Amino acid sequence: MSQSAVQKPSLKPQTASNAGVKDSDDLKTYFLKIHAPWEVLATYADVLKIKVPFKESDIPHGQDVPLEWLSRPFRLPEKVMRPQPDYFTSPFDKDKIDFFLIKNRDTFFPPSTRNRIVYYILSRCPYYKEDCKETDKKGIKRLLNNGTYTSAFPLHDRNTNEQCESERYHLYKNWARFLCFYKEQPLNLIRKYYGEKIGIYFAWLGFYTEMLFFAAVMGVICFTYGVLSYDDNLTSKEICDPSIGGSIVMCPLCDKKCSYWKLNSTCLSSWQSHLFDNEGTVFFAMFMGIWVTLFLEFWKRRQAQLEYEWDLVDFEEEQQQLQIRPEFETRCTDQRLNQITQVRAPYLPLPKKCGRFCLSSVTVLFWMLLIVACITGVIVYRLAVYAAFASIMKDSPTKKIHLVGSLITPQLATSVTASFINFVIIMILNFFYERVAIWITDMEIPKTHLEYENKLTMKMFLFQFVNYYSSCFYVAFFKGKFVGYPGNYTYMFGKYSRLRNEECDPGGCLIELTTQLVIVMTGKQVCGNIQEALLNWWCSRKARKDQYSRWEQDHDLQNFSQLGLFYEYLEMVIQFGFITLFVASFPLAPLLALCNNILEVRVDAWKFTTQFRRPVAAKAHNIGAWQEILNVVAILSVVTNAFIVSFTSDMIPRLVYLYAYHHGSEATMSGYINNSLSVYDISQIPLLSTPEEGAIPACPACCLRYRDYRYPPGHQRQYSHTMQFWHILAAKLAFIIIMEHVVFVVKFFVAWLIPDVPSEVKARIKRERYLIQEYLHNYEVEKLKIQLSQSFIIEPKPEVCTATDKHGVLSECL
Incomplete structure (x- = not known):
C-alpha cells in the first residue's frame, strides 16, 4: 500500500x-x-x-x-x-x-x-x-x-473518468452520481476501499433515509387530511364570518402602540393553522413515537449484521487496548504498570484528570449560558419590535395595502424576523464553539481515539442541542403561557420595563412553532449545502487541468480530517431532533428531511470519490456515542410531542368543548369561538395598556375579548379562572399521561419483540467460532504429525561383531 x-x-x-x-x-x-x-x-x-x-x-x-x-x-x-x-x-x-x-x-x-x-x-x-x-x-x-x-x-486509485476495473471507478459510477439516487449503496465496496468506519456511516445514513420514507408518507397523509378538511373547519368559518368574528373586538396585544382589533382580521392565519393543527396531529405525534422506536430497533439489527459481515464482533476490546492516541503517549509523562499487559505505560493521574475535566465542564456550561443569554436577547427583541410593527400596520385594514396587511401581521413579521436573527446567532456561535470544543477536548488528553470522539461528541451535541432547539422550546412551551389578563398583564423585567410578555398569534402558537421550525431546519440544510457547494467549486477551480502524477492530483484534493465524519453525523442527528422533537407542529418535516438526505447521500459519495483525499482507513463496529444520543432524543420526543399537542395546540380545548360544553342535540364546533374568549370591561382597562391613538370601538356593552377562560366582570369571582379552564387543564394532563404511557408501552413491547441481533447472525457467529476451533485443532494436529515425521529418522544399523564369553553367552560389540 x-x-x-x-x-x-x-x-x-x-x-x-x-x-x-x-x-x-x-x-x-x-x-x-x-x-x-x-x-x-x-x-x-x-x-x-x-x-x-x-x-x-x-x-x-x-x-x-x-x-x-x-x-x-x-x-x-x-x-x-x-x-x-x-x-x-x-x-x-x-x-x-x-x-x-x-x-x-x-x-x-x-x-x-x-x-x-x-x-x-x-x-x-x-x-x-x-x-x-x-x-x-x-x-x-x-x-x-x-x-x-x-x-x-x-x-487513490486511478481517476474516476478512466473506465478501468478500479474500485474508485466503480464507486463513482454506481454510487457517487446523482442519477443513482434510487439505487442501493455498495456498502461492501465502500468498506473495502475506505474502511469500516466510513462504511458504517453510509450504512446508517442510507438506513435512516429509507426509514424516513415511511414517516414522510404518513406526514403527507396527515397534511392532506388537513387540506381536505379545510372547508369543514367551523372554527375558522366563525372567525371569518363578519357577523361573528367581525363583531368581536379584541384587547390590544401590546401596550400603547397596539390598537383594538377585530377577530376576523386573523381569518387567514386561522385557516393556515388548521392545516397543521387538526385531528391528524394527535395521530401523527403517536405514530412518530412508535416510528422512532422501530427505526432504532431495526438499525440495531442491521448494525449487528454488518458487525458480523465486516469482522467487527470482537472489535471493541481490540480498539481499547491497541489504538492509543500518539498524543496521549507523548503528553503523559507519568507511567505506571498496566495490569493487563504488565508493561509500564503512560497514564494521566487522577488530580490532573479532574482538573482538566472541571475546566472543560465550566467552559461548556459558559457557552450554553451564552446561548441562553442570546435567546433572551431575541425574546427582548420580539417584545420590543412587536409594538413597532403593530404601530406601522395598525391602519392597514383601511388603506390600499389591505391584502398585505392581512398577510403580514405584526405577529408574523415579528416571528419571521426573530427567527432569522436567531438563525444568524446560531451560525455565529457554531463557528466559534467548534474550535473551543476541539481545544478543550485536546486539553483533556483522551487515551484512545474512541474516547476522544465520544468526549467531543457529547460536548458538541449539548451545545448544538441548546443552540438549535432553545428557540423552538421557547415558542412551544413558554410563549403565550405567562401573559396574565387585561389589567394584570405580566412583564418580562417588571412592570416598568414596558416589555409585556408575548401572546400567541391569533391563529395559535402552533403556527408560530411551525414557522420557527421551518426557518431553522430549512435554513440549516440550505446553508450547509451552499457552503459545501462553494467550497467544492473553489477547490476544483484551483486544481490544475493538465495531466500530472497520481500523488500530485491527490495532494490538490481537500484533506479529510479525523473529525470529518463527526460533522456529518452531527448534521444528521440535529436533523433527527427536528423531525422528532417538534414534528407534531409540522408533519411535512420528515418529507423535507427525506429530500435532503437523498441528495446528501450522493453529495457525500461524490465528495469522497472526487473531492477528498483518500482517508486513512479506521475501524468502528457501530456509530459510537451517537447511538445513545439518538436513544435519548427518541425518549424526549415522546414527551415534547405530548406537551405540544396538549399546551401548544388547540386540540384539547376543542375536544373538551365538543364533548362537554357544547349545547345542542348534535355535537359540533359551532359556538366554540365565543366560548373560548373571555370578556373584559373596556372602562377598566389601565392607562398603561390604553392605545395612544384610535377611537374606542363600538362593541356590545363596551366589552373587549381575549383568549382565556375567566369569569366576566360583575361576577363575584371576576377575572379568575372558570371551571372550564380546570377541566381543560385536567384533560391536557390526562392526555400527556395517556399518550406517554401508550407510546412507551408500545416502544418497550416493540423493543422486546425485536431482538437486537438476528437469529441468523447468531447462528453464523456460532458456526464461525466452531469452525475456527475445529480447523485450528486439525491444523495443529497435522503440523505436529509433520514435525514428528521429520524429527524421527531411521538410521542404518552399524556393523557388529559377535563373541562368546567364558560363560558361553553371545554378545554384540561395535
Whole structure:
C-alpha cells in the first residue's frame, strides 16, 4: 500500500533521485512515497489481530424473496455489491501462515487494511537524531504539527473518468452520481476501499433515509387530511364570518402602540393553522413515537449484521487496548504498570484528570449560558419590535395595502424576523464553539481515539442541542403561557420595563412553532449545502487541468480530517431532533428531511470519490456515542410531542368543548369561538395598556375579548379562572399521561419483540467460532504429525561383531 507524505522544500532529501522521492511539477513540493512489503504487512496484521479468511463460507447468502423482480431496478450488479466472496475469518497469525487462504499476497490484505497498517506504523515511528536522547519524539502527527511535513495521505486509485476495473471507478459510477439516487449503496465496496468506519456511516445514513420514507408518507397523509378538511373547519368559518368574528373586538396585544382589533382580521392565519393543527396531529405525534422506536430497533439489527459481515464482533476490546492516541503517549509523562499487559505505560493521574475535566465542564456550561443569554436577547427583541410593527400596520385594514396587511401581521413579521436573527446567532456561535470544543477536548488528553470522539461528541451535541432547539422550546412551551389578563398583564423585567410578555398569534402558537421550525431546519440544510457547494467549486477551480502524477492530483484534493465524519453525523442527528422533537407542529418535516438526505447521500459519495483525499482507513463496529444520543432524543420526543399537542395546540380545548360544553342535540364546533374568549370591561382597562391613538370601538356593552377562560366582570369571582379552564387543564394532563404511557408501552413491547441481533447472525457467529476451533485443532494436529515425521529418522544399523564369553553367552560389540 502506498502512502504519500509531502515535505517542505527546506527539508528536501539530499538526492532527489533517491528511491521513493519524486520531484513535483511545480518544483517546490517533494513527495515521499512509502510502500509496505509483505513481511511488514504480515507482522503488523499479527500485532493488530486483523481477521483474514481461512475458509470460504458455506452458509447460503439469502433466500429467494417473493416478487424479487420489484426490487430489481434498485439493485446494483453483484460484483459491485459483493466485490469478494464470503469467508469465515480468524485473527491473522504469522506463524500459521499456511492456515489462511492466501491465493495472492498482493491482494490478500484489502486496500483499507493496508493503509491502516502503514499509518499505524507511521504514528509510532521515532524520528529523533542519534545524539538526541528524547524518546517521545515519534509519530507522523507530530511531524505534521511542527511543519516538517505538510500532509500525509493514502493514494487513490486511478481517476474516476478512466473506465478501468478500479474500485474508485466503480464507486463513482454506481454510487457517487446523482442519477443513482434510487439505487442501493455498495456498502461492501465502500468498506473495502475506505474502511469500516466510513462504511458504517453510509450504512446508517442510507438506513435512516429509507426509514424516513415511511414517516414522510404518513406526514403527507396527515397534511392532506388537513387540506381536505379545510372547508369543514367551523372554527375558522366563525372567525371569518363578519357577523361573528367581525363583531368581536379584541384587547390590544401590546401596550400603547397596539390598537383594538377585530377577530376576523386573523381569518387567514386561522385557516393556515388548521392545516397543521387538526385531528391528524394527535395521530401523527403517536405514530412518530412508535416510528422512532422501530427505526432504532431495526438499525440495531442491521448494525449487528454488518458487525458480523465486516469482522467487527470482537472489535471493541481490540480498539481499547491497541489504538492509543500518539498524543496521549507523548503528553503523559507519568507511567505506571498496566495490569493487563504488565508493561509500564503512560497514564494521566487522577488530580490532573479532574482538573482538566472541571475546566472543560465550566467552559461548556459558559457557552450554553451564552446561548441562553442570546435567546433572551431575541425574546427582548420580539417584545420590543412587536409594538413597532403593530404601530406601522395598525391602519392597514383601511388603506390600499389591505391584502398585505392581512398577510403580514405584526405577529408574523415579528416571528419571521426573530427567527432569522436567531438563525444568524446560531451560525455565529457554531463557528466559534467548534474550535473551543476541539481545544478543550485536546486539553483533556483522551487515551484512545474512541474516547476522544465520544468526549467531543457529547460536548458538541449539548451545545448544538441548546443552540438549535432553545428557540423552538421557547415558542412551544413558554410563549403565550405567562401573559396574565387585561389589567394584570405580566412583564418580562417588571412592570416598568414596558416589555409585556408575548401572546400567541391569533391563529395559535402552533403556527408560530411551525414557522420557527421551518426557518431553522430549512435554513440549516440550505446553508450547509451552499457552503459545501462553494467550497467544492473553489477547490476544483484551483486544481490544475493538465495531466500530472497520481500523488500530485491527490495532494490538490481537500484533506479529510479525523473529525470529518463527526460533522456529518452531527448534521444528521440535529436533523433527527427536528423531525422528532417538534414534528407534531409540522408533519411535512420528515418529507423535507427525506429530500435532503437523498441528495446528501450522493453529495457525500461524490465528495469522497472526487473531492477528498483518500482517508486513512479506521475501524468502528457501530456509530459510537451517537447511538445513545439518538436513544435519548427518541425518549424526549415522546414527551415534547405530548406537551405540544396538549399546551401548544388547540386540540384539547376543542375536544373538551365538543364533548362537554357544547349545547345542542348534535355535537359540533359551532359556538366554540365565543366560548373560548373571555370578556373584559373596556372602562377598566389601565392607562398603561390604553392605545395612544384610535377611537374606542363600538362593541356590545363596551366589552373587549381575549383568549382565556375567566369569569366576566360583575361576577363575584371576576377575572379568575372558570371551571372550564380546570377541566381543560385536567384533560391536557390526562392526555400527556395517556399518550406517554401508550407510546412507551408500545416502544418497550416493540423493543422486546425485536431482538437486537438476528437469529441468523447468531447462528453464523456460532458456526464461525466452531469452525475456527475445529480447523485450528486439525491444523495443529497435522503440523505436529509433520514435525514428528521429520524429527524421527531411521538410521542404518552399524556393523557388529559377535563373541562368546567364558560363560558361553553371545554378545554384540561395535
